[in-house]
Amino acid sequence: MSAHPSLDPSVVRWSVPPSERGDRPVLVLLHGYGSDEHDLFGLVPYLPERFAVASLRAPLAPQWPMPGASWYPIEGLDGRDPDAVTAAAHAVLSWVQDAVGPAPVGLLGFSQGGAVALQTLRVAPAAVAFTVVLAGYAADGELPGDAVLAAQRPPVFWGRGAADDVIPTALVDMTAQWLPAHSELSGRVYPGLTHSISQDELDDVRAFLEARLEDLDAHAQA
Template identity: 85%
Template sequence: MSAHPSLDPAVVRWSVPADERGDRPVLLLLHGYGSDEHDLFGLVPYLPGGFVIASVRAPLTPPWPMPGASWYPIEGLDGRDPHAVTQAASAVLAWIRDAVGDAPVGVLGFSQGGAVALQMLRAAPDAVSFAVVLAGYAAGGELPGDAVLAERRPPVFWGRGAADDVIPSALVHLTSQWLPVHSDLSGRVYPGLTHSISQDELDDVRAFLDARLAESAV
């Protein structure tokens, strides 16, 4: 498989200008399939102001006529290939090294972005403090960082809709088995929610993120 494209720093949306970021913790937003950096940036008013928020664009282009961008292919025989998810995670981690530096980083991802967020934890346990996974899942296979996660159990919030018919049930089952072993898991299944985000879920995410800020201030 060819090298995964890198993220474009010119299209990143930041919640504050560079001269106001300092060493504040960064919350990185990873959008879903067929979307872009503008999508999840609309959540900024609902998220704690203690974070510097950065929303990035995935580097791949989905097949026509799907708009937007994607982190990895989900079509064809190799759709949702764990190796491709790892490549996407590596591209985001490289961007963090270049653009964020030493500030602590947490990741919030929706759908594909949620899968990449978990894969970032697995690929580089020291680079990411926590993950918020909305309508996402854990990719299969094994990574060297899995043993580290099982020992450290970093905070992870996993929210999904009871009526979500986009993520295959086998991946939901895998995630429900994998996360309790490899994370300090919190989250909720939201009745009636489809492949989307609700206000109840945002309230829960806000509480989770407030707790992370409180921990970092100790």
């Protein structure tokens, strides 16, 4: 695996200033291909207010003329190198270790950001409390953390549109087999939804995140 790129901490968007973060749980947003840290930040009003939300910018530039940033290169619909996804996951993990500290961390990613969110969980199961994957997928191959996930089954939400033709069918099918064996899976396939996010999906995500807050509270009281 190649050396992972580094993320620029100066462009991270936070929902609350440093003085208000304290020990609040942190939800990290990972945008899709050709986007940036401003895109998913628009979801903040739909998410539980208790989270301190951090929206990251991917470290790479997509091929011209695509604007924005990317987590890993895409060469055609089928050109997704698992090693590049893992390198991006290590970049996210490094940022989390530097910027968040001991606070509980969850990841929410869209499209290739969803793939990176899930890959980060696979790289470091102990560092990620839960993952939300929207229109994303599980990268091919095996990682050392997969055995840990199969035993511990952390909470994962996977939402995708029935009309999404961006993620290759083979990756969707593989993810549908991989996730039940490695997570406490919840989620939904949304009729008519393309490669995007719907209000119904946001409602389901919010319910999932509220349940994760309840889990954190129960763990703190144990």
